Amino acid sequence: MKEDILKSWNDSTARKSIIEFVKNVTTEGSTDFVPIKDRVATFDNDGTLWCEQPLQVQFFYVIDRIKVIAESNPEMKDTQPFKAFLEQDLKTISTFTKQQLMEFLFTAMGEKTPEELASAVKNWFETARNPKFNFSYYDCAFKPQLELLDYLRANDFKVFIVSGGGIEFMRVISEKIYGIPTDCVIGSSVKTEIVMNGTVPVINRLKELANFDDREEKVLNIHLHIGKRPILAFGNSDGDLAMLRYTLAGNGKRLALLLHHDDAEREVAYDRDFKISPLNEALDVAAAEGIQVVSMKNDWTRVF
């Protein structure tokens, strides 16, 4: 009989492997028992916790934001990469490299102080809607993943986001959407400096990347921010492979999961050809390296 947990998951191998893992590491006396303080789980965000189609949420924020900035900088209308964003030319945008896009993104998110940026992002979330699914980005999270976060927390896991997305962008909504506090959100960041306003130190954001939290960098950031190797990690792209491998390489029982977007009907079927964040190598090595692939189509009874 299916338990009253992970209700939006089919009773398939993926769901069983999660439940078996959690039972093993939380059962005192079990050889796989892990004390509460070491129950660290890390999740990628874009494409793992919420929908990244037709583009990552943060890009839609930037598209809207650039319009506002371009009003006082009309030359941007004829200059790439701004032109493509202003024209919502997704085809051209999709040819940009991930690194180029991220750097553009941080340029476009040019607010001087963290408070100003957070306020602009929050305002946008209040009204913006995903163009494909026509619902609020607040509703962009995958229902089965929200259940998984709850299930892990109910078993005394501490859950972290480790994403290539902007750390300040995600923190605006992480509590509301995922119940994940800001200090448990790790992401890409810009350099900052202190400017004194009299005796008060004020944080100024610089238009320069400090850290692009992708691939191997995710492992280094887990060490810097968490200081512990996760026992469970969940990703959906090659950008997550290092994190999954780092997780599996620890002693004792570990679980690494990889979401495969193979559901053209309920979401979008994509993997190797999604240039911004492809799933390619990770899919090839998953079986051999003990990474559990989760099929959106087969393992989830609902998506949103």
Add this chain to the structure above:
Amino acid sequence: MKEDILKSWNDSTARKSIIEFVKNVTTEGSTDFVPIKDRVATFDNDGTLWCEQPLQVQFFYVIDRIKVIAESNPEMKDTQPFKAFLEQDLKTISTFTKQQLMEFLFTAMGEKTPEELASAVKNWFETARNPKFNFSYYDCAFKPQLELLDYLRANDFKVFIVSGGGIEFMRVISEKIYGIPTDCVIGSSVKTEIVMNGTVPVINRLKELANFDDREEKVLNIHLHIGKRPILAFGNSDGDLAMLRYTLAGNGKRLALLLHHDDAEREVAYDRDFKISPLNEALDVAAAEGIQVVSMKNDWTRVF
């Protein structure tokens, strides 16, 4: 009547200001009410949570560790700053600048992987003893501060360490001594890189400072690691002044505390002349800027 909390605190202004603050921000309906998710408190470590006399704990670790390293590098016995550490020449050590000491420290903590460093530190803590007080460093924490951490957590605060000490060093003992999980410990760090062992990413520590978590840098690290302005901060030196000011500059009720080591009998009386980490400017501006000074001598009924 004195409540059954903060028992090692005298019923003086300092204790009253803490209790009044906590009551204000946790009472629903109060104009000063702060939701649980925003109850962030940051504590300096050395000299605030535990004793930093005659030197910070981490320096005693380094003194012992350098002896081991010098066995295979005999030229170190005649070279400064190693010579002073090998001879436990505290007088010479006390003339080194903070920045010099930190850089030496990270050089001496040269283990390649985080696991190797953590293991060496843990082994040392099992037997090492403070030379002045002759007790284990596990017992170096101030009893009134442990009670304050408990009191804050009982009121749904999330407590962070924000210290100039090494982030990896502190994380080895933060759970055991303070009940503070590793991800809530922020400190100075070395640069790291990934080296692949087959398909497994391995973190390598480099002998280069990535971040010296002192003064204004504490504010930037609070933003990077926590993503929220604290509503309470506690320090004991000029290195904490920026953090205290940043805390007080937020909207709503805030509390900034400064421990003054004025107790020559039970600990050590020191402030302006402690070159490694002086308390000078912060003491001068405390009253004018609304920073609550805590006198070890007058406000604490016991120290350890």
